[in-house]
Amino acid sequence: MSNPDIEIRRMRHEDLDRVSQIENDCFTIPWSRQAFADMLESDNALYMVAVCNGRVVANCGVIAAAGEGDICNVATDCAYRKKGIAKLLVKKVMDEAKENLGVNEFTLEVRAGNTPAIKLYEKLGFISEGIRPGFYSNPKEDAVIYWKR
Numbered sequence: 257m258s259n260p261d262i263e264i265r266r267m268r269h270e271d272l273d274r275v276s277q278i279e280n281d282c283f284t285i286p287w288s289r290q291a292f293a294d295m296l297e298s299d300n301a302l303y304m305v306a307v308c309n310g311r312v313v314a315n316c317g318v319i320a321a322a323g324e325g326d327i328c329n330v331a332t333d334c335a336y337r338k339k340g341i342a343k344l345l346v347k348k349v350m351d352e353a354k355e356n357l358g359v360n361e362f363t364l365e366v367r368a369g370n371t372p373a374i375k376l377y378e379k380l381g382f383i384s385e386g387i388r389p390g391f392y393s394n395p396k397e398d399a400v401i402y403w404k405r
Contacts, residue, residue: 262341264348267296267303267315274312275305282331284394292329295319302357303329304349306341316345318353318362325350325359330373342376350380350404365399367392377402 267275272289279286295301295317303317314332318325327349332342353359365388366373382402391399 261308262313262344263307264304264345265307267292267305267317269293269296271305271312271315272296275303275315278312278315278331278333279329281334285392287329300357302349302353304345304352306332306336306345308336308341314341314345316342316349318349318357318359320353320357320359323358323360325353325357325362327362327364330364330376337372343380346376346380360405362404364402365391366402368398368400374400380404 272292275292276286276289279292292303295303298319300321301317301319303315305312306314313336314330316330317328319328320326327346330342330346332345350359350362353362362382364377364382366377368387382404384400385403386401388399388401390396
């Protein structure tokens, strides 16, 4: 990674405004601030952030059910992309989910045209196992379903 000053830690309530800002910048249909606040209160969810020089620059979460974890909201501030932050963050979320939520397998969906995200997930050992036609809107696009078993 080209930026050594990164701290990865659990998301806190005081991070919600910044996480919402990153979410709004990254996604055409972003989660609300309240949705993230709800995840902080859930026993089945784990959300983490990457912090650089005291500023939240990326976020990622997992929602667990029956030993499976759904990776959600992988988002990095545009100014901090291509520095390995998302890879570190996803790995840490997966490690924490295994240890604290009993997750053994992970899944996620990604826009079929999101090549940088697809490359990241494949580097992390995720394998494409299907397509959800027309899953995304604004713009309408298929989702590729990935699993790491």
